Amino acid sequence: AQSVSQHNHHVILSEAASLELGCNYSYGGTVNLFWYVQYPGQHLQLLLKYFSGDPLVKGIKGFEAEFIKSKFSFNLRKPSVQWSDTAEYFCAATGFQKLVFGTGTRLLVSP
Amino acid sequence: DAGVTQSPTHLIKTRGQHVTLRCSPISGHKSVSWYQQVLGQGPQFIFQYYEKEERGRGNFPDRFSARQFPNYSSELNVNALLLGDSALYLCASSLDRPVEAFFGQGTRLTVV
Numbered sequence: 001a002q003s004v005s006q007h008n009h010h011v012i013l014s015e016a017a018s019l020e021l022g023c024n025y026s027y028g029g030t031v032n033l034f035w036y037v038q039y040p041g042q043h044l045q046l047l048l049k050y051f052s053g054d055p056l057v058k059g060i061k062g063f064e065a066e067f068i069k070s071k072f073s074f075n076l077r078k079p080s081v082q083w084s085d086t087a088e089y090f091c092a093a094t095g096f097q098k099l100v101f102g103t104g105t106r107l108l109v110s111p
Numbered sequence: 112d113a114g115v116t117q118s119p120t121h122l123i124k125t126r127g128q129h130v131t132l133r134c135s136p137i138s139g140h141k142s143v144s145w146y147q148q149v150l151g152q153g154p155q156f157i158f159q160y161y162e163k164e165e166r167g168r169g170n171f172p173d174r175f176s177a178r179q180f181p182n183y184s185s186e187l188n189v190n191a192l193l194l195g196d197s198a199l200y201l202c203a204s205s206l207d208r209p210v211e212a213f214f215g216q217g218t219r220l221t222v223v
Contacts, residue, residue: 044214097167101153
């Protein structure tokens with residue numbers, strides 16, 4: 001069965017700290033991977049995506065993610081977080097028809 | 112640019128009632144997908160439509176149905192509402208396959 005798991009449900013960081021959110025997927029065949037962000041009161045927005053090629057993917061707002069096929073992982077990173085990064089982050093995967101989401105990680109960045 | 116628009120934004124219904132949620136995709140997008148997001152969880156896939164045909168269905172009861180119109184807008188219908196149907200319902204549009212989906216603000220449905 002297709003599944004996505006996110007290990008950290010809540011993360012609290014101080015501004016300028018580094019961020020890494022874990023994501024593992026279980027998928028047969030070709031998989032496309034995504035990180036979405038949901039800021040308070042706003043809609044889901046795409047942070048970055050991986051389809052193929054360079055496993056290190058750079059997205060918006062300084063975020064990046066690394067696809068490690070052998071570990072079935074697609075972890076999200078940011079070297080220095082800001083207060084405005086406070087949001088919920090979702091990892092998602094798709095083969096063809098649907099996006100399968102993880103349960104999300106709530107990130108709180110304290111100023 | 113107009114993004115994905117959903118209506119209404121908020122809705123309160125009583126158990127046993129019926130509800131219709133609406134979605135207008137981004138201009139030029141032919142695929143619409145519906146997701147249910149319960150508090151504290153990630154969105155769960157309900158349906159995908161492409162060119163007015165159902166392409167995928169998630170693990171939801173038959174009380175849930177949807178359709179897509181010739182202008183690619185879509186409706187999600189839920190009959191015989193249960194308290195557990197209370198959730199944020201998200202619509203996402205994409206060019207064809209939901210490889211890169213753009214989400215609307217959602218409709219917050221509360222069943223009392």
